[in-house]
Amino acid sequence: MEFERPDFSLAAAEIFVAVMALVVMVTGTFLRRISRELGYALAQITVIGAAFITVFSVNEPTVRYTFGTMYVSDWLGQVLKLFIYLSVFASLLYGRLYLIERRLEKAEYYVLMLLSMLGAMILVSANNLLVLYLGLEMMTLALYALVAFDRDNGLRSEAAIKYFVLGAISSGLLLYGMSMIYGATGSLDLGTVAQAVYLGAGDEMVLKFGVAFLVAGIAFKFGVVPFHMWVPDVYHGAATPVTLLIASAPKLAGVALALRLLVGGFFGLAETWQPMLMLLAVASIVLGNLAAIVQNNIKRMLAYSGISHMGFVLLGLLAGVTDGSHQLAFNAYSSALFYAVSYALMSLASFGMVLLLARTGFEAEHIDDFKGLNRRSPWFAAMMLFVMFSMAGIPFFLGFFAKFAVLEAVVAAGHTWLAVLAVIMSVIGAYYYLRVVKVMYFDEPTDRTVLIASSETRVLLSANALTLAVAGLMPQGLMSICAYAILTSF
Amino acid sequence: MAGIPLLSLAIWIPILGGLLVLAVGGNDRNAPLARVTSLFAAALGFAVTLPLWFEFDASTSALQFVEIRDWIPRYAVHYHLGVDGISMPFVLLNSFVTLIVVVAGWEVIQERVAQYMAAFLIMSGIINGIFSAMDAVLFYVFFEASLIPLYLIIGIWGGPNRVYAAIKFFLYTLAGSLLMLVALLYLFYASNGSFEILDWHRLPLGMGAQQLLFLAFLVAFAVKVPMWPVHTWLPDAHVEAPTGGSVVLAAIALKLGAYGFLRFSLPIAPDASMGFQGLIVGLSLIAVVYIGFVALVQEDMKKLVAYSSIAHMGFVTLGFFVFNRLGMEGAIVQMISHGFVSGAMFLCIGVLYDRMHSRRIADYGGVVNVMPKFAAFFLLFAMANSGLPATSGFVGEFMVALAAVKTNFWIGFFAATTLILGAAYSLWMYKRVVFGPVANDRVAALDDIGAREFWMLAVLAFFVLLLGVYPAPLLDVMHASVDELLRHVAAGKLH
Numbered sequence: 001m002e003f004e005r006p007d008f009s010l011a012a013a014e015i016f017v018a019v020m021a022l023v024v025m026v027t028g029t030f031l032r033r034i035s036r037e038l039g040y041a042l043a044q045i046t047v048i049g050a051a052f053i054t055v056f057s058v059n060e061p062t063v064r065y066t067f068g069t070m071y072v073s074d075w076l077g078q079v080l081k082l083f084i085y086l087s088v089f090a091s092l093l094y095g096r097l098y099l100i101e102r103r104l105e106k107a108e109y110y111v112l113m114l115l116s117m118l119g120a121m122i123l124v125s126a127n128n129l130l131v132l133y134l135g136l137e138m139m140t141l142a143l144y145a146l147v148a149f150d151r152d153n154g155l156r157s158e159a160a161i162k163y164f165v166l167g168a169i170s171s172g173l174l175l176y177g178m179s180m181i182y183g184a185t186g187s188l189d190l191g192t193v194a195q196a197v198y199l200g201a202g203d204e205m206v207l208k209f210g211v212a213f214l215v216a217g218i219a220f221k222f223g224v225v226p227f228h229m230w231v232p233d234v235y236h237g238a239a240t241p242v243t244l245l246i247a248s249a250p251k252l253a254g255v256a257l258a259l260r261l262l263v264g265g266f267f268g269l270a271e272t273w274q275p276m277l278m279l280l281a282v283a284s285i286v287l288g289n290l291a292a293i294v295q296n297n298i299k300r301m302l303a304y305s306g307i308s309h310m311g312f313v314l315l316g317l318l319a320g321v322t323d324g325s326h327q328l329a330f331n332a333y334s335s336a337l338f339y340a341v342s343y344a345l346m347s348l349a350s351f352g353m354v355l356l357l358a359r360t361g362f363e364a365e366h367i368d369d370f371k372g373l374n375r376r377s378p379w380f381a382a383m384m385l386f387v388m389f390s391m392a393g394i395p396f397f398l399g400f401f402a403k404f405a406v407l408e409a410v411v412a413a414g415h416t417w418l419a420v421l422a423v424i425m426s427v428i429g430a431y432y433y434l435r436v437v438k439v440m441y442f443d444e445p446t447d448r449t450v451l452i453a454s455s456e457t458r459v460l461l462s463a464n465a466l467t468l469a470v471a472g473l474m475p476q477g478l479m480s481i482c483a484y485a486i487l488t489s490f
Numbered sequence: 491m492a493g494i495p496l497l498s499l500a501i502w503i504p505i506l507g508g509l510l511v512l513a514v515g516g517n518d519r520n521a522p523l524a525r526v527t528s529l530f531a532a533a534l535g536f537a538v539t540l541p542l543w544f545e546f547d548a549s550t551s552a553l554q555f556v557e558i559r560d561w562i563p564r565y566a567v568h569y570h571l572g573v574d575g576i577s578m579p580f581v582l583l584n585s586f587v588t589l590i591v592v593v594a595g596w597e598v599i600q601e602r603v604a605q606y607m608a609a610f611l612i613m614s615g616i617i618n619g620i621f622s623a624m625d626a627v628l629f630y631v632f633f634e635a636s637l638i639p640l641y642l643i644i645g646i647w648g649g650p651n652r653v654y655a656a657i658k659f660f661l662y663t664l665a666g667s668l669l670m671l672v673a674l675l676y677l678f679y680a681s682n683g684s685f686e687i688l689d690w691h692r693l694p695l696g697m698g699a700q701q702l703l704f705l706a707f708l709v710a711f712a713v714k715v716p717m718w719p720v721h722t723w724l725p726d727a728h729v730e731a732p733t734g735g736s737v738v739l740a741a742i743a744l745k746l747g748a749y750g751f752l753r754f755s756l757p758i759a760p761d762a763s764m765g766f767q768g769l770i771v772g773l774s775l776i777a778v779v780y781i782g783f784v785a786l787v788q789e790d791m792k793k794l795v796a797y798s799s800i801a802h803m804g805f806v807t808l809g810f811f812v813f814n815r816l817g818m819e820g821a822i823v824q825m826i827s828h829g830f831v832s833g834a835m836f837l838c839i840g841v842l843y844d845r846m847h848s849r850r851i852a853d854y855g856g857v858v859n860v861m862p863k864f865a866a867f868f869l870l871f872a873m874a875n876s877g878l879p880a881t882s883g884f885v886g887e888f889m890v891a892l893a894a895v896k897t898n899f900w901i902g903f904f905a906a907t908t909l910i911l912g913a914a915y916s917l918w919m920y921k922r923v924v925f926g927p928v929a930n931d932r933v934a935a936l937d938d939i940g941a942r943e944f945w946m947l948a949v950l951a952f953f954v955l956l957l958g959v960y961p962a963p964l965l966d967v968m969h970a971s972v973d974e975l976l977r978h979v980a981a982g983k984l985h
Contacts, residue, residue, distance in 0.1 A: 374646075378605070389638060394664075395631035401562075404627075404671070408565065411675040419675065423668035430664050434641070434657055442645040442653050479564045 007066040010073040013053040013081065014121050020046040021114040028107020036105045043092055043110040047117070051085045054078050063489060065127065069189055072127040076259065076337075076489035079481055080124045080252050083341055087248035087348060088117045093460055094352040095241025097453065101360040104150055104239065112149070113245070116142035120249050124256035127264075129178045129188040132257065136174070136221070139253060140167050143246060147238040159237020166230040170220030177213025180206050181265075190265045197268035208272050214261055215276045221254045222310045225283035232291075235303035236365075240358060243299055244351035247306055248344040254310075255340040258317055263333060263490060270320065277318035278418070284311030285422055289429040298367050301432055302350055305391060308429060309343045315422060316406040319413035328412055333490070334483040335405035341482060342390075342402035342471075349387045349464040356380060356453050356461060367436060372445025380451065381440045383465035390468040392433040393426055397472040405479065495557050497571040497622045499538040500581055501615045504588065507531025508611035515604030525596060528607035532592045535614060536585040542578055548967050551575065551974035553624060553688075561628070565678075567685050570625040575971035576752055576822060577621045579964060580745060583829045584621065587741045588614035591734040593946050594837055598733065598844050599647065606647060610734060613639040617742055621749065626674045626685045629753075633746065634667055640735065640743065648730040655723075655730035662723040666713035670754075673706035677758070691757040694983050700762035707755045708766075714747025717807060718777040721800045728796035729849070733840030736792065740799050741833035745825050748806050752975065756810065760979040763811070770811040775904045777804025782911030786918070791842075791849045794919055795835045798875060801908060802828050808905055809890040812897045813979060818972050819965055820889025826964065827874070827882035827957055834871040834950040838864070841943055842923075845936050851922050855929030861938040865924050867947040872920040874954045876913035882957035883912075 008015065024042045031038060063074040092113065099105040119139025126132040144167065148160030178188070184202035185193050196202050216227065223231040235243050262273055288308030295301035316336025320329040357364035357373075364370075374381040390397035403426065410419045453461075471478055511531065515524025547554060553572030561569040573581060591610050599606045616639070619632035637660055645656035678685055681693045695703070713720045724744075728736050756763050778801050785797035802824065809821025841864060842857070843849055858865040874881035877888075887908060895902030928934045939947070957964065 374602075374605075394638060395635045400631070400634070404675075405565075407671065408675050408678065411672065412679050416672065416676060419672045420669065423672055424665075427661060427665040427668055431657070431661060434660055437641075438645060438653055438657065441642060442656070474561075476562045476564055479562065483564060 004068075006068075007064075010057070010064055010066040011071055011125070012057065013050045014118060014125070016053060017046055017050050017114055017118045017121065020049070021111055021118060024107055024114065025111045028111065036107070039107040039110040040092065040096060040105070043114060044089065046114055047085050047089045047092070050117075050121075051082060054081050054085070069191055070128040070131050071125055073125065074489040075485040076256065077125040079337075079341075079485045080256050081121055083252050083344055084117060084120050084124070084249045087245060087252070087344060088113060090348045090352065090460065090464065091241050091245040091248075094244065094348075094355045094457055095239075097457070098239070098241055098355050098358055102150065102239070109146070109149060112142045112146050116140075116146065116245070117249065120253040123253045124260075126260065127190050129181065129190065129193075132260065133171075133175060133178065136253075136257065137171060139250060140171070140221075143242075143250065146242045146245070147234060149242070150239055155237045156239065159234045162230050162237075163234045166220065170217050170227065173213050173220070174217030177210045177217060180210030180213065184210065190260060193265045194267065197266055200268075207269065211262075211266055211269055211273050212276065214266075215273055215280075218254065218258050218261065219280050221250065221257060222314070223307055224280045224310050224314060225287045225307065228284065228287075228307050231307055232300045232303040235306070236297060236299045240299070240351060240355050240363070244348060244355070247302065247347040247351060251306075251310065251313075251347075252340055252344055255313060255337060259333065259337070259490075262317065263320065274318045274320070277314045278415075281311045281314035281318060282418070282421065284308055284314070285425045289425045292429065292432045295432070296367055297365050298354060298370070298436070299351075299365055301367065302347070305429065305432070306343075306347065308425065309339075309391075312403065312406050312422070313339050313343070315410055315418065319406075319409040319415065328409070330483070330486055331412065332409035334479070334486040335409045337486060338479055338482040339402040339406050341478065342398045345464065345467060345471075346387055346390050346399060349383070349461065349468065350391070352457075352461045352464060353380065353384045353387065356451060356457065359449070359452060367439055369447070370436060371439045371443045371447070373440040375445050376448060377451050379462070383462055384440060385437055386465045386468050388433040388436050390472065392430040394430075395472065396469060398468045398475065398478075400472060401475040401479070494541075495571075496538055496541055497555050497573065497581070497618070498557055500535065500542075500585060500618045501571075501622070503538060503615070504531060504535040504585075504611040504618070505615035507535065508608035508615070511604050511608045511611065515607075518601065518603060521600075521603040524604035524607055525592075528592050528611055529589075531611055532585075532589045532614070535611070536582075536589050539582050539585045539618075542573065543582055543967075546575075546578055546967060548575065549970060551970040554578075555622075556624075561625070565627070565685065566683050567627045568625045569628060570686065571622045571628075572624045573622050575968040576975070577749065579822075579826055579967065580621045580742075580749065581618050583745075583826055584614060584617045584742050587737060587829065587833055590833065590837070590946055590950070591737055593942060594737065594840065595732070595734045596942060598840070602646065606643070606732075606734075609639040609643050610738065613643075613738060617746070620746055624687050626677070626687055626690070629687070630667070630671060630674060633750075634664070636743070636746070637663055640739070643735040643738075644727055644731045647732040648735065650730075651726070652730040655726040658723050659727040662713050662720070666710040666720075669706045670710035673703050676703070687753060691978065693758070695759065697761055697765075697984060700759035700983070701765065704755055704759040704762035704766060707750065707759070711747040711750040711755065712773075714750065715744060715803050715807060716747070716800060717773050717804070718781060718800070721777070721781070724800060725793050725796045728799075728836075729790060729792045733836060733843065736796075736836040736840075737833045740795070740836055741829040744799060744803055745829065748803065748810070748821070748825055751807065751810055756979050757975060761982045761984050763979060764813070764982070767811050767813070770807055771901060774804040774808035774811070775901065777801055778808070778908050779904055779911070782908060782915065785915040786911065788915075789851055791839045791851055791919060791923070792836070793849075794851075794915060795832060795839065795875075798912065798915060799828070799832050801912070802832070805887060805890050805905065805908060808894060808901075809886075812890075812893045812901070813976065814893050814896065815969075815972055815976060816889050816896070817893030818976065819968055820886050820893060822886075822968055822972070823882075823957070823961055823964060824886025824890060827886050827954070830950055830953050830957070831871055831874045831881075831883055834867075834947065834954065835875055837947060837950070838868045838871060841939060846932055851919060853929070854923040854933060855926045856933060857924045857936065859928050860934060860936045863944065864939045867939075867951060868924060869920060870951050870954065872916045874958070876916040877909050878913075880955065880958045882954045882961070884958060885961045887912075
């Protein structure tokens, strides 16, 4: 048997991040005195470096495989990776002051951040069930540790245990599903699996059960109803910079997981998994929006709102196949990707605002902590207003076009009732976003502390929120990138 | 004037002006500068709409001042602007009212001046966008975006119960418009990928589809108009809003729903519109008669005018759904006239409120003794509100009542009760507030209106009288477009 040398250049970004994570760990151990500043600097250099590598490898539009066919380099992977870098970058930058104030700024923190990013990168580029699983576990294990990082804090430890136990169950489900698929098709390679499914090879019953387990595993990672129990507790319990990361990067990786498995691997069984997604989507949109109304803690509110947003992503995914029309399928999947990317941008900005308001001994977790922000800082009140209206799906903000694209796909697929349900729940959802705007603008401040933030944070956070408005005025660019990623990758 | 994108200017000058006001007057120390900048922006915004009137070709129903550019090619969405005889007067009315509102808030608003002025300017640009958008997505984007400034205006500068009113206003109107979004997406799908409103006018649709579309549009527009029974947000919003907010709500925002009927419901679902005629006429008559009685018993002046607005808007929807030229043109004239009259009524109440900080009718009495100039203006507007001949209020009401009688005597009969009810609630309120002996010491201490208030009301009075005695120019502008619309509705889509 001939051993073919893999093309390492396609995985250059992953290799770079892996090496750098180790470098941060080693320097953190041996250069204790400067390890904190160094760790931060090295982590940011890693993220930026990885972004450069990914951007420069993008000019090859076709799909290329390496390590046999285990690893794929395509537009979908690259687009998602760039947004994952952005999430990690923002989490590091927005969270820096928060960590310093709480004495959490240790080299290990950055190592874990980089490892979870590496896991997400492997996940989005995997073309093999085992590699997929490997990436997923790497990402989530690092995240469990990050949630528990502030180990003297009971809330954090509790959240970490919940996250770990439920995450482990979901990984188990996913692995169980994968084993069934391997049993039915005799392969772990997604291309071969897709072929087998298409040709109707393998025991159909086993395959369908396998798909059901995969969907359950994906739903856990998305945090959609009824697999959502961990979401509010983990969002609430984790330190805010970690919440910010959990709310963005794993969701993007989850979209890759869903697209690669369900669309890439099981397109032939779409009629089996679409109704499952429909159930999950409806339950998430309804429950997420209703439960968010009664939250007083903004992190919990954003957690429930995240559940409903992920429901919208599922709406896009399930609207794919109706009568074998490729145009419809392509529209639907690009709308789901577009929604996920838009949500990640909004989510970064929203938790960025929570971090901006937090200071030593004060978490700014309650919605009431935003009271009278318009008096304290009109600029950042306006930025938060952008984020909230964007999340509520009001034009001219990006969130509106995200909803628009998904609803268009849903209506085109003939599920008009689903679109009607989704918009009715959006009106209910608008209430809790409006409430935040209300406390910022209509109430008098109870706390007149001047906001403390580094100028980088101010600039990036403003840019982040303004992007929502600018991309809302001109959504074509981001839409085309997502559409192109879907078009070339499947 | 060819080549100058007048409509774009009408939209973007106020919006950019609003942002500029925020930039220069972010701090209340710079309030004078913020005021001057916003006056300048509003005046410029109004000035660029004037050529729309003078250069308008009234002989055609085709769109004029058209601008079309790609916006979101992925969904074939265009930045497509244009006005016809129906929408053009509203662009002018809106830009004019914005100017008035800026003047009205000049001294009254002392807190967060720049934000206040900027909200109105941005709102004005957005509303010009609604009236001139000919692409459904562009329309929808403007339609929903208009909620944000008004939400902030009511919530920040409103009365004691402002938070409740602001949220109620927002959620009510959002609920309506999101259903419309589904209808728009359905039409996009049915027309094989077009968001052009004019394409949809020509799109053949079955009766079932038309009925569903009509109902989806009805929810959106009925909430905005507002029609009975989804009108309950309006009195709350009006009462709690600052004077400027009430003026914009009454003069402009209520017209958006009615305009939506003309642009979407009637031409896209003509057969369903015919089919639902009974429903709309019934709801309109309830608004006219029942809400007229409700207005009669109000103790709060703003609430009274708010209910009278609902009754007047009932007249407008009635005029649309009798399907003849007289009724439709009467309804449009009524919309324009109501813009001036109700705006002026709220300004008058604002004048009193600024001095007394009370809107309760019972707190007033004998105002004429201390504010004669004001009393004269107030009388004129109260008369116009009740539809006295020679004021603009009469023209529209008379045309619609006449058209209604032509259709069915009893519809006309009930519609005509507005002339009695309107006179009753407007003049009775006027009597209690203005006439009689001076009610208390606070009324005795009132100052008459100053120069700023005088000219503001005088300009409105001029238009109310002009439109009342010589409405022909306005009617001439709309003949061609209204005829075309009626012909289109009569032809239907079911063959």
